[in-house]
Amino acid sequence: MQDGIALTTLDEFLNWGRKNSLWPMTFGLACCAIEMMATGAAKYDLERFGCGAFMATPRRADLMIVAGTVTLKMATRVKLLYEQMAEPKYVISMGSCANKGGPYWQHGYHVLKGVDEVVPVDVYVPGCPPRPEALIEGVMTLQKKIANERLLRDKWVKHA
Amino acid sequence: MLNELVSKINSAVSGANASLLTPEDSKLESSILVDAKKIHAVAEFLKKSKIMNALQAISGVDYVEFIEVVYIFGNFDIANPGQLLLKARITDRVNGNIDTISDLFPAADYQERECFDMLGITFNNHPDHRRILCPDDWEGFPLRKDYVAAKNYNGMEVFPEGKMNMADREFIVRQEMIKKAQEAQSGKVQ
Numbered sequence: 001m002q003d004g005i006a007l008t009t010l011d012e013f014l015n016w017g018r019k020n021s022l023w024p025m026t027f028g029l030a031c032c033a034i035e036m037m038a039t040g041a042a043k044y045d046l047e048r049f050g051c052g053a054f055m056a057t058p059r060r061a062d063l064m065i066v067a068g069t070v071t072l073k074m075a076t077r078v079k080l081l082y083e084q085m086a087e088p089k090y091v092i093s094m095g096s097c098a099n100k101g102g103p104y105w106q107h108g109y110h111v112l113k114g115v116d117e118v119v120p121v122d123v124y125v126p127g128c129p130p131r132p133e134a135l136i137e138g139v140m141t142l143q144k145k146i147a148n149e150r151l152l153r154d155k156w157v158k159h160a
Numbered sequence: 161m162l163n164e165l166v167s168k169i170n171s172a173v174s175g176a177n178a179s180l181l182t183p184e185d186s187k188l189e190s191s192i193l194v195d196a197k198k199i200h201a202v203a204e205f206l207k208k209s210k211i212m213n214a215l216q217a218i219s220g221v222d223y224v225e226f227i228e229v230v231y232i233f234g235n236f237d238i239a240n241p242g243q244l245l246l247k248a249r250i251t252d253r254v255n256g257n258i259d260t261i262s263d264l265f266p267a268a269d270y271q272e273r274e275c276f277d278m279l280g281i282t283f284n285n286h287p288d289h290r291r292i293l294c295p296d297d298w299e300g301f302p303l304r305k306d307y308v309a310a311k312n313y314n315g316m317e318v319f320p321e322g323k324m325n326m327a328d329r330e331f332i333v334r335q336e337m338i339k340k341a342q343e344a345q346s347g348k349v350q
Contacts, residue, residue, distance in 0.1 A: 072295070109302060109309035113317075113319070117316060117320070
């Protein structure tokens with residue numbers, strides 16, 4: 001297809017680019033992080049969906065996968081890391097602990113009852129821990145969400 | 161064998177008051193109870209006489225009447241392998257303190273910090289006496305029987321009502337009852 005022309009809207013083009021180059025942050029808290037590592041490794045290969053470039057700094061990442069138990073001590077750090085990420089930024093809450101406190105939800109004096117208490121969450125992935133397929137499903141759900149955003153028309157007010 | 165060791169400790173360290181603790185269940189391991197003030201001397205004796213050459217763990221138990229510090233020593237010498245449970249009891253819940261043995265066994269450093277973090281026992285002469293697991297501004301010692309879970313920490317709600325199963329809040333109710341009882345008691349003292 002030489003000198004071909006493809007027609008699309010600018011929104012769709014930008015979203016297509018953004019959703020297929022999600023850079024997650026290298027950030028694991030507990031056993032869910034082991035599954036997250038498995039998801040990124042060769043067998044499940046998150047890279048197939050344009051989401052495998054785990055960044056070692058929040059400044060370059062635009063997706064935070066909260067994988068594991070968020071203790072009260074860690075919660076302040078999670079919030080700080082989230083604030084350091086550049087807009088637009090997304091959060092996947094992975095596993096029961098990050099969703100609603102998990103096994104610590106009733107008696108855990110030291111566990112935050114869901115990471116959504118401190119940062120806004122886009123996609124919840126249930127499971128204890130979720131299988132790599134479940135995390136991939138979560139990432140693909142987030143990609144669908146990004147594909148439907150209208151970055152140019154709507155003022156960016158999501159995290160205001 | 162433990163009886164021999166008890167008499168050895170008593171003759172080597174004056175005032176150690178070593179005695180054998182035998183649990184009711186014969187399958188469980190017997191242990192040696194020593195005076196908390198002499199724990200450093202006893203550990204020094206165990207190390208210098210080469211009866212034990214390693215510290216495996218330090219843990220603590222709150223028995224309400226007293227707090228027990230449990231030292232698990234090991235001897236990894238092939239000629240004379242063995243393990244020893246050494247216990248010391250602290251009755252003062254507020255100012256309870258015991259000497260550190262981290263100068264003899266460096267492994268004791270973190271273990272003693274954890275013991276302080278969870279049960280509030282002060283270890284005298286410890287090189288780095290801070291909390292190790294809980295944040296530095298944490299209130300209370302979580303493994304104590306009379307610990308009351310905080311409702312808020314740094315502006316975060318620990319038990320948000322919307323997320324709790326409020327029909328089953330025995331735990332919180334019990335904590336509140338303990339707190340009320342404590343307040344009533346402290347009111348009487350004043």
